[in-house]
Amino acid sequence: MIEGIARRDRLVVLAGLAVAAALAWLYLIDMALDMGGDMVHADGAMMQMQAWSVTDGLLMWAMWAVMMVAMMVPSAAPMILIFARVDRSQSGGRPFTATTLFALGYVLVWAAFSVAATAMQWGLQNAALLSPMMVATSTILGGVLFIAAGVYQWTPLKYACLKHCRSPMAFIMGHWRPGRSGAFRMGLGHGAFCLGCCGFVMGLLFVGGVMNLAWVAAITVFVIAEKLMPKGEWVARAGGIAMVAAGIYLLVSP
Numbered sequence: 001m002i003e004g005i006a007r008r009d010r011l012v013v014l015a016g017l018a019v020a021a022a023l024a025w026l027y028l029i030d031m032a033l034d035m036g037g038d039m040v041h042a043d044g045a046m047m048q049m050q051a052w053s054v055t056d057g058l059l060m061w062a063m064w065a066v067m068m069v070a071m072m073v074p075s076a077a078p079m080i081l082i083f084a085r086v087d088r089s090q091s092g093g094r095p096f097t098a099t100t101l102f103a104l105g106y107v108l109v110w111a112a113f114s115v116a117a118t119a120m121q122w123g124l125q126n127a128a129l130l131s132p133m134m135v136a137t138s139t140i141l142g143g144v145l146f147i148a149a150g151v152y153q154w155t156p157l158k159y160a161c162l163k164h165c166r167s168p169m170a171f172i173m174g175h176w177r178p179g180r181s182g183a184f185r186m187g188l189g190h191g192a193f194c195l196g197c198c199g200f201v202m203g204l205l206f207v208g209g210v211m212n213l214a215w216v217a218a219i220t221v222f223v224i225a226e227k228l229m230p231k232g233e234w235v236a237r238a239g240g241i242a243m244v245a246a247g248i249y250l251l252v253s254p
Helices: 002-041 054-091 096-126 139-152 156-166 168-175 179-202 213-228 232-252
Strands: none
Touching (some): 002 054, 002 096, 054 096, 054 168, 054 179, 139 179, 139 232, 156 179, 156 213, 179 213, 213 232
16 A cells, blocks of 8 residues: 555656656757747848847746756656655655645756856857857857866865765755755755756856757756766766866867
């Protein structure tokens, strides 16, 4: 009986996470196709980068927020599933409300990060360092972003945050807070650790292209690998070396 309930909870939570991630990816695909069509209809001419209105800024923030859901929810799934299981055992009731609040807290951290990403995009655009497809037009900028992300992969803060992301049960036992407000605060806490783990890597979206879905998917896979694979900390270290090497190449290339 208990095993059946746990299995049902797991399926419900997994289905919810899968739907959220799938809808986010569909939104990104649709946006990328629309932008590609706009470039084609421009007859190959460079689209003019216009000043943003408030609406433009809000839409761009929404794009970043949805992108973070698409990229980060898959790697957070084990943590959310374990939270649901522990909450069921602690409260004895349905875990779905608390689990939803936990996930909401997690997503809100990345929504806040999206504000910073939107501001960075606005600044780069105004400095003429970003193409219409949101790719850095400066090899110096690309090199600096790669090196910054690569060096951060080797810092103590990175590994402190990665450790929490790689140890769901340890995080939940060490940060458990009862009730719905506790679930929300735990989600915020996990989101903060996840941001500390992966925030610098997200800066690489400006190098390969924010709307380059292959690049977005590659970063997503890297994040999943370092957080969920056995010896994922070595994946992070190896990735850091590769990032620094790529950055140096961009800086010294003609």
